[in-house]
Amino acid sequence: MTDPVIVASDLGRRFGETVAVSQLELTVQAGEVFGFLGHNGAGKTTTIRMLNGILTPTTGSARVLGLDPMVDGTQLRSRTGVLTETPSLDERLTGRDNLTIYADLYRVPKDEVQARVDELLTGFDLIDRADDKAGGYSKGMKQRLALARTLLHKPEILFLDEPTSGLDPVAARQVHEMILQTTRQQGHTVFLCTHNLVEAQRLCDRVGVMEHGKLVALGSPRDLARQLVTNLTVDFEVDASSVPGALQALTAGGVTASAGQQAGTILVSGAAREQIPDQVSLLVNAGIRIYGVTPQEPTLEDVYFALHGEEPVQHNQAEVIQ
């Protein structure tokens, strides 16, 4: 992952008085799965449109695969594939027609069209319904068909805009597996727009978080968590009979702690990573035998809420004392 395939500099777009994207500075490396996170209307889709040369930026510039999207848009779009937020299928056409027509539009060599279409229909488990109208497909099937259409011309960069939005967990999982299969194995770069933080955590090497059109955080999920989530939850495993004494010792030391749901466990919340040794000392000094200390790694969800100044829901907490 060394060559940048997407570079955005001061990229921005305004619609009248509304700023959709502002001063976006971004680099995505080849082969990377990059997550672009943000709530609805944060500017994710607008960014995809600008990076593919179908929406003119009002400020700044971008290079995608070394091309200027607004100058070389046609050439660029023959090397990128975009899964739009809605499947954008012609529902009056069959699944096969949807792919065959787009194969012509994407300039797949004529003698390869049929084989490529069949390969994708088979790969996405749609071959049995290939000659049915797409309007009769389930939501998951439509999304798979749209994803297959995105891959017709073997794009170097895949832009996926909310690929699992509205799908049930099983269909969402299928889409995740297909993304991993068709990207990691084939070395595609993926630009994944989502507000599904679990999805981003699972799939992405790095993420950028958009808020009101501005990029407010950028890095790997782990790095962002370390940087932005300072209040960790730490599990302490002690002897079950020592729990009251341990809670008392921690509370006396100014630490917020609670008994865990499992016997012999204590949860310390709101702790900074560097405070963990002090908490261990408090317990050791109180004569508590410690069998395990496990800091719970913050998730992207924690990062997201930290950026928005909110507390994520705490789980696994039986009783809070201080």
Place this chain on the structure above:
Amino acid sequence: MNWRAIQALMRKDLKVVVQNKGVIVPIILLPLILFIVIPALVLFIPSATASANSTDLAQLLAMVAPGLRDQLVGLTPDQAGVVFFLVYMMAPLFLIVPLMVSNVIAADSFVGERERKTLEALLYTPTTDGELLAGKILSALVPAVVVSLVGYLIYTVTADLAAAQIIGRALFPNPLWNVLVLWVAPAAAGLGLTSMMLVSVRAKTFQDAYQTGSLVVLPIVLLLIGQITGVLYFNIWLTLALGLVLWIIDAVLLFYGRRTFHRSELIARL
């Protein structure tokens, strides 16, 4: 120009169009009435057209332009009525066919695509704006011209059957209608299409676009009224001039329509 992409766009639009009853019904119904039902009425119910009320017909023919009256000299009132009706009155009505066919297909292609949320995927393809526009134009224009030509062939047969019974000779094909079909009808199709391009900028739904776009038949109605009231009549020169005017209007509307047909404009309107 990537003709393969343009053909794919046409194929897509036409496959979608034939499954939209709101589009296909007027495309079938209008030519059916004009090219088959009306000549059949003349053929089987002559009283409905010519001889029912010869006084009314005489009054009508008295109002038409002198040049048109000259064309009917030497014919009996019944024969004059058939020639007037099948050749001259039907000429402006014929133009409604290419106009409406292109108009309704363009409404489905330009506005329906947006309404069905299928436009965005199309904009992400490696087609140029010109290829997208060419595909959309041809998918409306080609069927309109084909329906006009086929309609003319059918009308030639049905109208001549009617004419043969009453006049004893064929009226079609004739130079006036050849000019009408080959020169004016494609221009009328262009008018239906280019006017819809402009309507599509504001229309939100296919029905909105279709209803607003239908207003484009008003000039044809004016031509019809003009002929009945004697202001004008369809001779070759008028028909050539009418075609020229329509082509010029098409070019102007296409120029303005083309200015709004950019990806960036289209995506911003989604």
